Amino acid sequence: MTTFNSRAAALIATASALGLAAPALADDHALDLTGETVEWIIPFSETGGSARWANFYAPLLSEALPGNPTVVVTFMPGAGSTRGANHFQGLSYEDGTTIFGSSGSTQFPYLLNDPRVRYEYGDWNVVLASGTGGVAYLPADLAAELEEGGVEALMDDNFIYGSQGATRLDLVPLLAWEMLGLDVEPVFGIEGRGDGRLMFERGEANIDYQTSSSYLSGVVPLVEAGTAVPWFAFGALDADGNVVRDPTFPDMPSFAEVCEAAPNCETSGPVWDAWLAFFTAGFPAQKMVFLPAGAPQAAIDTYTNAFQAITERDDFADISEARLGVYPQMTGAAAQTALESATQVPEEAQAYVIEWLADRYGVVLE
Incomplete structure (x- = not known):
């Protein structure tokens, strides 16, 4: 019998392969971000792994996006990341200058039906999924x-x-x-x-x-x-x-x-x-980058291609290993597949954890 975890592992393995073969968008469809500043919202403090991940990618993303915009990482901690995620949920796409960095600590409240969650992953547009350990x-x-x-x-x-x-x-x-x-x-x-x-x-x-x-x-x-x-x-x-x-x-x-x-x-x-x-x-696709709801395909493709270009750099393995470790960096269909694996768990596991949280820590999710 195929289990949830074997399906998830196979999906991520497939996603890793797919991520290397995503078709490039024609230049005349790409966003022009010349002179713009891209705000990358991270819903944590500046001391953690998400900060290091975003700060690693930010200058590379600036180089890879059309027009070489300035990419600024903005930290919005609070309520274990739900504050920043709820804020992002309230945004609508405008001009491609706002992106969001999610983490496992954003995914878990969503998986556990935490009442503080006001965000819906299905509304967002994933352009990068990063595994970690x-x-x-x-x-x-x-x-x-x-x-x-x-x-x-x-x-x-x-x-x-x-x-x-x-x-x-x-x-x-x-x-x-x-x-x-x-x-x-x-x-x-x-x-x-x-x-x-x-x-x-x-x-x-x-x-x-x-x-x-x-x-x-x-x-x-x-x-x-x-x-x-x-x-x-x-x-x-x-x-x-x-x-x-x-x-x-x-x-x-x-x-x-x-x-x-x-x-x-x-x-x-x-x-x-x-x-x-x-x-x-929480880990094989632990960190993800999103455009907000309503993003047109041209914007999604622009960011997807930019992140793909970064991961295909000749020096990417060398510059990323010491900062990120050795994990899949997925774009396109690969990132979408990884997102699906990261935002679902079996009902039995969900029920066990919800009961454990209530018994062990008095955390009641209702």
Whole structure:
């Protein structure tokens, strides 16, 4: 039987291939953005992975768009990204100078029917979908306990974690740590994952995770200084929907490997299925760029072709690996396919997570 996750993995694998073959738009149909300023709205603070992703792409997008407009990244944090997403939902297409950057923390409230959500992905026009990964890490003293006694050695420790909210992308690590049997107390309300890293650096938190771009830029220096030790990467999906090692961090175990080695964690059953469904929705197409509702095909094609031209640059692999990691960057039909995979989860997984959120954190979604 074909499962949701195997279908999603196959879709994304197909999307990656499709993204390399999208037809180019004739120049006479492209927008002319000469002298314009493009505002790229990011619904998070300037310290997290979405900021690094957008700031990486912004100057490249300026070069690739017709007329070489200035691309300015604007940060609009609040309510775990729903504030910025609701704002974007209220905009109508005008002249192609406003785009929006979504993340898994924007997708999850949508998937969970969060009452604060006033946005509809089906109204927007996707022009880029970026995969990513995530890495969990510990301070050196707790990593030494883990090295000596395995996960069991951490079960008597009390952990503090800086979180944007249980219905955001943080759902994936929170559920993972509970599956491992850890006592992790989240401090909710931070505006971006970079703020969680700063809590870790100041000793206010003793467990953390970052998406790949933030880990590469913000945590690797801590690892090199000996104040942080990587534990595991969440992983990636193979063509059959199985969790395998993250290609950006091939020397780190995946969460599936860590779970299999832990005494009370299982890689089958309803809890695993729920975790895997939300991991699939949150990471393989974790960040996306949209034009607002009403965008004409010429505008969609202009941005699609610009992002495709960026990813086809001879130097793209070299300049992106250290900033973004090694993940699919999808455009055209590929991005649309990835969007569909990222904005749906099986009803059973949705129901399990909604009940877990209510029982564990008192989060009632109605």
